[in-house]
Amino acid sequence: MASFDIQGEIHNIDETRTYGQNGFTKRELVVKLTGEDENPSYPNYVALEFVKDKCAVLDNYKKGDEVKVAFNLGGRLWSAPGKPEKCFVSLQAWRIEKLSGGSPEDVPPAWENESQVPPDDDIPF
Template identity: 60%
Template structure:
């Protein structure tokens, strides 16, 4: 069973959906420039992730420059050609992509219109008997 990971970043590139083989297998790649805690802007990290099958459509509503959060699983496999050393390929398979809005981090300071705040503090008698 694979463990799930999450990263945050700005979309650097979005590839086209590509079909492989005769069975209709599809794959789409995108690259995030990582942001968030622990990232040093002087030495940016660019991470390539892939979407497979029905998940390819997850990037349809995003553009280069959008800030995203991506949840993904690590996937690895071995490959060897006749007479050549074995190679290990690792991929980051995204299964959830969500846009990050700056509004999500800003809490409303004022109540929404039509919200009854009740009487103001100046309406109360300040004569406390104790």
């Protein structure tokens, strides 16, 4: 699984949602990309998902915070009888850090470790 990072401003943080009988949790973060390559006339928004115990990390962030988010790019194929095959892409975030709008103590210590290995969680859908 490939790992990437992006920088931008938090546009929206969704509530944590629970799926299925096993209690799988997911929380979506939408980031408006910033940087030299971005055209302000045509902003890019990226939806990333935090899963399981990572959902609570977003409690320390708010709309407007400048952040850097590390994520894994993944995808799955889905097919059903009589229906065309579909490909679903997932941007699963595993680390977030504030670039402005807060002090370093706002970032949970578990997320400060740059050598942390990104999770390889298998999402049940």
